[in-house]
Amino acid sequence: MVKNTLLIILLISTAMQIQAEPLTVISYGGLHVKAQGEAFYKPFEEQTKIKLLTGEYNGEMAKIRSMVDTKNVSWDVVQVETGDLYRGCSEGLFEQIDWSTLKIDEESDYVDGSLSDCGAGFFIWSIVLAYDTHQFKTPPKDWKDFWDIKKFPGKRALRKSPILALEAALLADGVKPADIYTVLATPEGVDRAFKKLDEIKPYIQWWESGSQPMQWLISGNVVMTSAYNGRVYDAQEEGKPVGIVWNDSFYDMDSFAIVKGTKNKEAAERFITLTMQPENQKIYSEVAGYGFSNKKTAALLDKKTLEHLSTAPEHMENAHKLDPDFWIDHGETLQQRFNIWISE
CATH class of the missing domain: 3.40.190.10 (Periplasmic binding protein-like II)
Structure with missing residues (x-):
């Protein structure tokens, strides 16, 4: 017992x-x-x-x-x-x-x-295009506008990574959304994306943490940026002059x-x-x-x-799914090239 x-x-x-x-x-x-x-x-x-x-x-x-x-x-x-x-x-x-x-x-x-x-x-989450609403009478509407330095002058920011920078570059260069990863899987497609990035390289500030894009946008360091949608939402809730473009966003x-x-x-x-x-x-x-x-x-x-x-259905209508399988297969090679390109 x-x-x-x-x-x-x-x-x-x-x-x-x-x-x-x-x-x-x-x-x-x-x-x-x-x-x-x-x-x-x-x-x-x-x-x-x-x-x-x-x-x-x-x-x-x-x-x-x-x-x-x-x-x-x-x-x-x-x-x-x-x-x-x-x-x-x-x-x-x-x-x-x-x-x-x-x-x-x-x-x-x-x-x-x-x-x-x-x-x-x-x-x-989504990566969207965010912009300073005080800067432009006509707001940007897609990645082509992000690349348009004459119409939308000023510094802009992108995440310091080939992921989404290369996809955005191809969209800005006229590649259809459905063809992004097919094109990017070829040497010619990779060259095309980096050539497009060359056009705005002097105007880019590269962010590494999710908080930086909104900090830079609100402080006036950049006029537009890629950003996580939650960060933009938070800034808007605080009454900051920040606009959001859902068209051509990427989600995962x-x-x-x-x-x-x-x-x-x-x-x-x-x-x-x-x-x-x-x-x-x-x-x-x-x-x-x-x-x-x-x-x-x-x-x-x-x-x-x-x-x-x-x-929201209206946001998903023209949004694009990030392809993790593509980045698993090609990520290491593209990261190496990106690192060399960004240091040049």
């Missing part, structure tokens, strides 16, 4: 220790911290009584790779873009997710690609992935399950201004909020 009692106490104590083990979630920081805190972090801690340790990074996959290779995993859940998710999944850096065991809605209730082998796509999603070898896999799965619920995604969209992956979220949002999201 005493042995059984001691065994029960030991089991309860072990269970309490397991439950008390903090879960570490790493995101991209900035606006995401506030939105994720309200939509995911606080509700998760309240519902599960599991403490969250949160941190930020800039998407450095080398850190994750080092953790997995050395079996010294200190991060449990990380926010990743689709390209990094696919590469990390194929390299064994992330745990496989068995969606049949998680309490989520039907797969058809989610935007295509949300439920992948290793990731939970929890929001949709960010996902949460579980780092391979985590000791908190069960808690990580519970966290992911919560982030895929429409009630939580509603809060995220309201705070961050980004689109949702669970289609049921739309019915929970007011019309004003929906009009600002990348998932």
Whole structure:
């Protein structure tokens, strides 16, 4: 009897220790911290009584790779873009997710690609063209205008990456949206994109963090820029003179992935399950201004909020899907050429 009692106490104590083990979630920081805190972090801690340790990074996959290779995993859940998710999944850096065991809605209730082998796509983002409304009587309407220095004089900003810079260059050069990646997959197409970038190279400021485009635009350092739509929404909510062009925007999603070898896999799965619920995604969209992956979220949002999201039908009409498979196949080569070009 005493042995059984001691065994029960030991089991309860072990269970309490397991439950008390903090879960570490790493995101991209900035606006995401506030939105994720309200939509995911606080509700998760309240519902599960599991403490969250949160941190930020800039998407450095080398850190994750080092953790997995050395079996010294200190991060449990990380926010990743689709390209990094696919590469990390194929390299064994992330745990496989068995969606049949998680309490989520039907797969058809989610935007295509949300439920992948290793990731939970929890929001949709867009790269849009943003501009200073004080600068132009007639606002820019597409990437051709972005390249038009005479009609729209002044500095402009692009992300310091070949991703989206090359796609935008081809659109500005007259390539049809449906043909972008076919053209870019050829040596001639790559030459064409870089030649187009040459035209505005002296006028470009290269941003590296999501906060920079709006800072530069509001301060007058640039007159237009590529930017994450959530950042533009946030600036507009603050009453800043910032306009947005949805035409020719590019969209993709960010996902949460579980780092391979985590000791908190069960808690990580519970966290992911919560982030895929429409009630939580509603809060995220309201705070961050980004689109949702669970289609049921739309019915929970007011019309004003929906009009600002990348998932609004009128915004998706002339938007283009970023092709992660293309960048997995060609990204390393194009990054090398981009690095050489930008240093010349």
